[in-house]
Amino acid sequence: MTADVGARRVAARPRIDLTVFLARYGTLLSLVALLIVFSIARPDVFPTVDNLLNIMNQISILGTMAFGLTVCLVMGLFDLSIAAMATLGGYIATFLLVQYPDTISVPVAVAIALGVAAAIGVMNGLIVSYLGISAFIATLATGSIITGAVLGISDSKTIITGIPDAFMAIGQGAIILGVANPILIMLGVGLVLWLMLEHTQLGRHLYAIGGNAEASRLSGIAVKRYAPFALAVCAVCAGLGGLMSAAVLGAGRPQGVGDGYLLNAFAAVFIGASSLRPGKFHILGTMIGVLLIGVINNGLSVMGVPTYWQYIVQGLLLIAALFSAGVLTMRRR
Amino acid sequence: MNTKAWIAAAAALLATTALTGAAFAQDKSKTPIKVAIFSVNAASPTIHAMIESATAAAKARGWTVETYDGNGDQVATNNQVNTFIHRGFDALINVASANTQMGGVIANANKAKIPFVSTFSGMVPGITVDIGSNNVADGVFAASEIAARIDGEGEVLKLNWTVLPALAERDAGFHAVMSEYKKIKVTEMELKVPGQVDDTFNKVTDFLTGHKDVKAIWMGWDEVGVAAARAVQQSHVEKKPFVVSMDGNDAAYDLIRDGSPLALTVAYDVRGMGDAAVQSVADAVDGKSFPERQIYKKPCLITKATVPAKGQYPDFKTCALYSADMPNSQ
């Protein structure tokens, strides 16, 4: 009987199943379709190298944050503090540079900003692992604390003068081949996290814990140590995103930097989890999700479509993506 | 302290007490009354500045001040203000929380016979007075400056968030001007809030990719004006458009001073408004009546020529509102 079942399954494999195909490649196909539609609609503007680099530049902050978020969602942890963390990252760096222009160099300021983000991420993880509070609630709480702390330190004032050019170059320069630095940062972060998740023991353990924490524990994995790590990675990426935003805009804003990114980052990661490897969070999928959001926003605004459509189209897409992924997961059972 | 100093201090204390007692008979505002200063969202820099100046002015008068920040929650704000009324506060100062959404609170204040003074909150029946700016006129000023500078023709981009009533009024001013200039081609976009700063940056960048000849950009308020200026700075277009906006915050002043694409802002005297709110409360508790429920304070045009030195606050008494009044006017 077992042999029969096995044989039937083997035989069923090679058949191309349209539903499975759509669930796996649907998001990728819709990305391609959107690129084609926008290119036909505005051939002079949309499909230019300038504009494509522009799209990449525009998604670089979202991408960096979404990559970090992917790491904690792999473990099943929701990090809601990324919005506040982005504000924190940008504000700390500019604050240090403007307050101590003679003693603190740009690399040091960046290191301190990301270090603080990492420390808070580790704290999030310790709360989750050792106090047993769900990440959803713990990060909601720390996010609120960070927001308050930054508002208090800044007296609600935006830092705009005295930010050194070397810092703004992080957001406005282009070191390699005229490709804007934020794009390079996003791709660099994506590459490192992709290698980590897909090709190292650490990444495999993160997936294992996300898949079945008890099985992982019984397999000798020190499960509790991973939440601080994953949440720290996510916090650093969020802080880096905010830092890039500050460098692009040349402003250290004390509030609201990450608010626009929070939901989009989640949307991108979940769209990503419906692509290529349905039901799994992964960096490549997140990249597709981020690109999809970036292309929709850029394409619609290049076509002069009113802003409210951007919200509507993105929402519809998210539902479609998750539905198709859900269909596949159900069929697999 | 020696004995003489003690005696002097005691005498001074006595004198103060006597004076206060005497004042009580005439002006209630000279007594230490209790004032509540609140906003639905005090974290916004402009609102924060108004609260600070109002708080300082009230404390300078010897009043007891309690502040409240609704963190964006209008219902919580209303509940808190009702509590203030219940606790016997002598006056209420609403800093930029839409009065249209506080009808019940205003009615309670009227019942309790305490003044309800607001800044930038819109005029509704029942309030003592609202101190603000004529947003429609401000939109006109900014738009007229654009029309004049581009000689009445060319492409103009306008970004705004018309959900907020004050911003919609500015929008009306913009349209009033532009309807007269048939040769100006206007493109309008609505911003995403929250995320407005990054959205501005992206939308301006996108637009400039397809429209190399944009001459000017009209932004609804300085927070996004600053972002638009940065986007223009970093764009690859040859003839960079200039940006105008409204509010007048430190960040905008800094960019104007640096000669960035942000060329002009219609600045509000936010500190003055805080002071004026406190003055209005004093007048109201002393029994003065207000012939008008809406008081406008004069804004100023801040350009590279008129921008205050770094860290300085513009002098709204002497600053220019029309280009001809400006130093080295073109």
Place this chain on the structure above:
Amino acid sequence: MLATHGATVGPASASAEGSCGGAFLEVEGLVKVFPGTRALDGVNIRVGRGEIHALLGENGAGKSTLIRQICGASQPTEGRILVEGREVSLPSPHAAAALGIAVVHQHFNLVPQITVCENLFLTEGLPRRGGVFVHWGEAYRRARALLSRVGLDIDPRAMVSDLRPDEAAMVAIAKAMGADARLIILDEPTAALLPGEVGVLFGHMRRLAAEGHAFLYVSHRLAEVFEIADCVTVLRDGRNAGHWRRSDMARREIINAIVGQKSFSEAISSAPVRQGDVLLRSERLGGGRVAEMSFELRAHEIVGVAGLPGSGAEEALDLLYGRFPATGGRLVIAGAPVAFRSPRDAKAAGLALAPKDRHAESLLPGASVRENISLPNLRRFAADPVFRFIRRGKERAEAQSVAKRLSVKMAGVESPIASLSGGNQQKAILGRWLMSGAKIFMLNSPTAAVDIGAKAEIYDLIRQIAHDGAGVIFTSTEVEEFPRVCHRVLVFRDGRIAGELVGQDATEANILNLAAGGAE
């Protein structure tokens, strides 16, 4: 109507199919056919008024199926059900309830996070004023009345989660009795109870029985059955296997009726192929439900750890593997004393655990066969000591070789583990530990939810593991597996090893007898 199907092999009373006095419920020649099996094959049972009637049998003997027919959850294929002498049809649980038949399930079907009162009215809804607002006064009054009927003196406003297990059991009984139950079916009500609490529950049952309520009581715990039951009916393979009254109950006979005459061609030889070194020695080790245990495990040996649920047998494996801390005693692995703070330590010492619940505790559900096999072994594929990049090719090759050795049936090691049958999933999990080179295998019910063919393969695999030099500690919820798998069996009772059965003595009957409190 049909007469009895097949002969009953009950030793004491081949003729009497369960009757003690005036019958409330009579079941005659009940047959239930499922595709491929006759789950009930002509069962008779008679439950008298005010009688506590125990229903015994192995897993799969037909107890649950019989209960489902009696309480209206399912309809029999053939046969009659009579209530107070009149034939009835029970199309739904509601119909059964209307006739006074109520069921209390093993886990009591209570919602822990709400109050006793809310639980009591969960099915029928709380009493209301004008059809809208809950009439709490009336609700509490009626709840108190229901509770006092079962002799329970607790506040109906108490949360169920705050109750003692025996109190929860009585609340469940009160809820089941609701309107006016005459027959209360209790499905393993004592599984979650401590010995003292069992006594309290039995006290209540006796009192209610004296008032005329009948009980049909399903349990694995023979000692309890002897304590409480007026009559015993044993089922085996869907048929009656015997019936006893209180006066003539005999432990050995009942156990033999439950077990039947089984023969296993592949029953294991009495001793391991050869005596290996001592791999593990437990010296009065205790923790959790395990009060203390002392034994040795040698290489090549398969030691069974048997016992009724709650006896500490299953927990012994978890304790050895460090899933919860030891509170006393000492554990010696390969001659050196160890103290495991976590499964991580146990794994490092060469232990492996295949836990009972495959889906909750073993499998990575969304992952491939390869990822499931290599889960505890990733370190061996690391290409460098710092980043620990995984050499995917080596990982795949080793996973393939393990899967092949265990003849896991699959499309390939990259296919999702979810596409495999239960038996093949279990083999992959054993493969996980084979790859790790563990020296001590602890297996809890490795054949649960596995079809018959795969079961035999897994037995062979366990023998192979021992043959290759590892030690195996085995436990199972199916008592019949111990004689097939183990060289010797340690039988647990009340958290201690009550006795050891070696080789031919390790029969199912002997294990059950020892587990239930009989002499060695």
